[in-house]
Amino acid sequence: MVRSTRTGVAFAFICLVILGAMPVLSNARPAELGGLTFTIWLTFWQLIAALPLFAVERAGAKKSGKADAPKLTGRAIAIALATGAMFGLSTWMYVVAAEKAGPVNMIIALQAYPLFAMVIEAVFLGKRKTVPEIGFTLLMIAAIVFLTTEGTFRLSEISWWSAFALGIPMLWAVAHILIRQVLVAAQVTPNQITVSRLVISGIFLLALYGATVADGTLTAALTDFAFQRAAIVMGLAYYVELILWFNAVRHIDVSLASSITVPAPAVTMLIAVAILGDAVQTYQILALCVVVVAMYGLLLAGKRADARRAAQA
Numbered sequence: 001m002v003r004s005t006r007t008g009v010a011f012a013f014i015c016l017v018i019l020g021a022m023p024v025l026s027n028a029r030p031a032e033l034g035g036l037t038f039t040i041w042l043t044f045w046q047l048i049a050a051l052p053l054f055a056v057e058r059a060g061a062k063k064s065g066k067a068d069a070p071k072l073t074g075r076a077i078a079i080a081l082a083t084g085a086m087f088g089l090s091t092w093m094y095v096v097a098a099e100k101a102g103p104v105n106m107i108i109a110l111q112a113y114p115l116f117a118m119v120i121e122a123v124f125l126g127k128r129k130t131v132p133e134i135g136f137t138l139l140m141i142a143a144i145v146f147l148t149t150e151g152t153f154r155l156s157e158i159s160w161w162s163a164f165a166l167g168i169p170m171l172w173a174v175a176h177i178l179i180r181q182v183l184v185a186a187q188v189t190p191n192q193i194t195v196s197r198l199v200i201s202g203i204f205l206l207a208l209y210g211a212t213v214a215d216g217t218l219t220a221a222l223t224d225f226a227f228q229r230a231a232i233v234m235g236l237a238y239y240v241e242l243i244l245w246f247n248a249v250r251h252i253d254v255s256l257a258s259s260i261t262v263p264a265p266a267v268t269m270l271i272a273v274a275i276l277g278d279a280v281q282t283y284q285i286l287a288l289c290v291v292v293v294a295m296y297g298l299l300l301a302g303k304r305a306d307a308r309r310a311a312q313a
Helices: 005-026 033-064 074-098 103-110 112-124 131-148 160-165 167-185 190-213 217-223 225-251 255-260 266-275 284-311
Strands: none
Touching: 005 074, 005 103, 005 225, 005 255, 005 266, 033 190, 033 217, 033 225, 074 103, 074 160, 074 167, 074 190, 103 131, 103 160, 103 167, 103 266, 103 284, 112 131, 112 167, 112 284, 131 160, 131 255, 131 284, 160 167, 190 225, 217 225, 217 255, 255 284, 266 284
């Protein structure tokens, strides 16, 4: 494959727009059928969207004589089951947080992903961080506290739904670090991983529905056109963003692609104000500005640290 910076940047910019729109798309569902029901259906439509590419990859593998299923160890299977459940749970939390915390607060909270990833890598993988990385991490923590306390820094004023939204990037960070080991060890494509993850997530969510709700909304939603339209749009957006991201990082560095998608909360704010007529609070804008500075600082500091380690190796 010929790498093209222009193509990679274009894919990343499309990801930026989709990421910014997704919290609003999630809130476009009819609320009476419940967030868990919506999560199950959007996961189903996401799986349907992934199957054509999965079939093409399988056909290509057969033609090249590499159609045998990859040999997975018990550990890899356990990771697949665990991460599938994590992604299912995080998707449900995404839908709930978009409604309860609001799309703007939630999308800003999601930017804490590199913070959780850094802490997990440092604690469990022994990856030491530089002073600038630690400094920008502390700055991001301050911004998240500012956001969740609605601009007061007083714990008595904490927005618990915004705090709830922080669980989403935490689950993403753990799952991505675990699943990366499967991608490295087994000869599987990102789409194959996605299909297996969606199947496991779907089973997990159905079990959760049966254990907690089981109120008949799952079957009732089948004939609700407005509900299915929202689930299809959200499922397709989720899947397309994922595939475009994988293709973007095939052409450009992850750091560049990540830097392009950092302003996603600004897109959400723009949609919320211009299309939905929502009011954006001053503390949200300030928190976003600090988060953006911290994110770019972390990307730059991480890139310099990687270059320094490579030079010393």
